[in-house]
Amino acid sequence: MSTENAFKTGFIAVVGRPNVGKSTLINALIGSKISIVSRKAQTTRHRIHGVLTQDNHQYIFVDTPGFQTRHGGAMNRMMNRVVTQTLADVDVVVHVVEAGKWSEGDENVVPLLPTSKKCILVISKVDLLKSKNDIFEFTTKILSKFPYDAIVPLSAVKGVQLDILLKEIADRLPEGEPMFEEDAMTDRSVRFITSELIREKIFRLVGDELPYASTVQIEKWDETDEGVHINACVVVERESHKPILLGAKGMHMKRIATEARQDIREMLDKPVFLEIYIKVRKGWSEKESALRDLGYE
Ligand SMILES: Nc1nc2c(ncn2[C@@H]2O[C@H](COP(=O)(O)OP(=O)(O)OP(=O)(O)O)[C@@H](O)[C@H]2O)c(=O)[nH]1
Numbered sequence: 134m135s136t137e138n139a140f141k142t143g144f145i146a147v148v149g150r151p152n153v154g155k156s157t158l159i160n161a162l163i164g165s166k167i168s169i170v171s172r173k174a175q176t177t178r179h180r181i182h183g184v185l186t187q188d189n190h191q192y193i194f195v196d197t198p199g200f201q202t203r204h205g206g207a208m209n210r211m212m213n214r215v216v217t218q219t220l221a222d223v224d225v226v227v228h229v230v231e232a233g234k235w236s237e238g239d240e241n242v243v244p245l246l247p248t249s250k251k252c253i254l255v256i257s258k259v260d261l262l263k264s265k266n267d268i269f270e271f272t273t274k275i276l277s278k279f280p281y282d283a284i285v286p287l288s289a290v291k292g293v294q295l296d297i298l299l300k301e302i303a304d305r306l307p308e309g310e311p312m313f314e315e316d317a318m319t320d321r322s323v324r325f326i327t328s329e330l331i332r333e334k335i336f337r338l339v340g341d342e343l344p345y346a347s348t349v350q351i352e353k354w355d356e357t358d359e360g361v362h363i364n365a366c367v368v369v370e371r372e373s374h375k376p377i378l379l380g381a382k383g384m385h386m387k388r389i390a391t392e393a394r395q396d397i398r399e400m401l402d403k404p405v406f407l408e409i410y411i412k413v414r415k416g417w418s419e420k421e422s423a424l425r426d427l428g429y430e
Contacts, residue, residue, distance in 0.1 A: 142191040143224035143306035148216070148245070150238030151340075153229045154257040154289055159183060159194050161289040162299065184313045190303045191311040195223060216245055225305045226252045227298070228279075232259045232286065233271055243278050251305040254281040255298060260288040323401065324351045330396045331365055331409065334389040335378070342377045343369065352410075360404030363397070367411050375411050386411075 147155045163185040185192040197219050220226055228246060230239050246252055254275060262268060268286055276284070283301045287294035328349040335347055353364035369378060379386050386409060394407045 138189060139308045140189045140191070140310055141303060141306035142193065142309040142311050144193050144195050144222070145225045145227060145302055146195050146197045146220055146223045147227045147229060148197050148220070148242060149229035149255075150236065150242060153231045153239075155229050158229060158255070158257065158287075158289040161292060161295055162192075163194065185299075186311060186313070187299070190299075190306060191313065192299070192302060192306070193312065195219060220245065220247045220250065223250065224307055225302050226250050227255055227302070228252060228281070229255045229257050230275060232256050232262050233267055235271070235275065246279055248280070251282045252279065253298070253301050253305075254279075254284045256284065256286040258288060258290070259286045259293065260291045324354060326400065327351055327363065327393075327397050328365065330400075331367070331389065331393045334393045335367065337392075338385055338389055339377055339380075343374055347374065347378070360406055361397075361401060362406045363408070365407065365409045367409060368414050369411060370413070370415065372413055375413065378411055 147159055149155050159182060163183040182194040184194070197216055226246060228242065254272075256268060256272060259265075259268065272284060272286075275281075282305065285294055285298045285301055287298055289295065328351050331349045332347070335343065335349070347367050347369045350366045350368060351363060352366050353362065355362040367378060369375060377385075378389075380388075390407055390409050393409075394405050397407065398405045
């Protein structure tokens, strides 16, 4: 029997084209970056991005890989399959679009939205709008494309309307006991998170030029009295990817390593010595078996 104060727990996927502000939004909702990382967990159904437990609600945000539209190949097909499977299996989908900016990338997301799920439209970055009136016409246009359950304009950076979004999500979560302890530690290995942190930096810096054509393997992990010595190897598809990743005078690589080292250090809370190499493995994203070798399912 349903009671007003019953605990509600559910899975939430935050989707949208690159750069609309998904990560910023999730970080603003669930707190600092490190707390997301430390709560990363592997379940049989989902890769968990982070968990927020508040009042009598547990919001479990799941990872959804980017929607690939520009590049063909096995990687692309696998990515879209993962997206469709993930969305079929969550309780609430949050589709993020950027205020006043609708592009082909957004258009491509719409057919992947499941009609059988609760789907909330978030209009992000409203702090950048010159006039709030602009948003009305923009929103009306989007509403003709999909039967959204709710609309929330917000700014993750300014912290505007985040509580409203949480309320809209909460209203749509099913009743159920919490699945995670408030401070549940990771059951995904720190090595995996380390490789994800490096990968994140690569995508931030050169993602447009190297879309999904790289992966990161941790080749050495030595814990000593002075700290953790880590050797990581970035596997790219072609020789021509190497200079992109390196950047002029190795500047890209240096920045990737510096930023990744800071995050890893924060996560492990001890000194980190990080070396990153680049390896070329021809056509790896075309071969599903090679993908599996490298840890993709
Ligand atoms: N002004 C403003 N900028 C924002 C807001 N939210 C995100 N941004 C900026 O938008 C850019 C992209 O944000 P991300 O959170 O990385 O976007 P994303 O959708 O996760 O991007 P991908 O990881 O590429 O899919 C960053 O420079 C953010 O600082 C916001 O509410 N206001």
